[in-house]
Amino acid sequence: MEFKFDWEENKEKLEDFKIFIKENRNKQGALMPVLQKAQALFGYLPEEVLQIISKDLNVPLSEVYGVATFYSQFSLIPKGEYKIGVCLGTACYVRGAQDILNKVVETLGIEVGKTTPDRKFSITATRCLGACGLAPVLVVNDDVYGRLTVDDVEKIIDKYR
Numbered sequence: 139m140e141f142k143f144d145w146e147e148n149k150e151k152l153e154d155f156k157i158f159i160k161e162n163r164n165k166q167g168a169l170m171p172v173l174q175k176a177q178a179l180f181g182y183l184p185e186e187v188l189q190i191i192s193k194d195l196n197v198p199l200s201e202v203y204g205v206a207t208f209y210s211q212f213s214l215i216p217k218g219e220y221k222i223g224v225c226l227g228t229a230c231y232v233r234g235a236q237d238i239l240n241k242v243v244e245t246l247g248i249e250v251g252k253t254t255p256d257r258k259f260s261i262t263a264t265r266c267l268g269a270c271g272l273a274p275v276l277v278v279n280d281d282v283y284g285r286l287t288v289d290d291v292e293k294i295i296d297k298y299r
């Protein structure tokens with residue numbers, strides 16, 4: 139699923155961003171802070187923005203992509219309004235977390251790491267969330283749901299639709 143970057147909607151942010159690039163252009167290792175700024179401003183790293191970075195910093199686009207995909211703090215797709223995280227840590231895993239995750243994938247019709255076309259939901263598999271006593275655990279933004287069964291998944295997601 140491709141997400142179109144809205145130039146008009148992001149006009150002011152782009153202006154801020156251009157100024158930030160200008161201020162940092164001649165500094166050593168400018169790529170990292172510039173990518174961090176872009177992620178903070180736009181919530182993800184749109185392809186169009188990566189092209190601007192490549193051009194303005196005079197860094198090959200392949201290198202910009204290389205760094206953007208290497209670090210998990212960066213995302214190339216927008217995250218959903220509701221970020222669903224299913225814990226695949228050991229305690230959750232042995233209590234059926236994979237089935238919970240499969241059910242989330244089936245219910246939303248997107249894969250792990252992806253966002254629904256309406257940008258409402260995104261799914262991630264997480265490490266231990268520190269709530270092992272509640273295993274298996276799923277979070278929706280800051281809401282924690284524990285001791286889940288596969289049958290609970292749809293009801294939880296419905297609350298956010």
Ligand code: FES
Pocket residue numbers: 225226227228229230231265266267268269270271273275
């Ligand atoms: S393993 Fe899932 S919360 Fe710890």
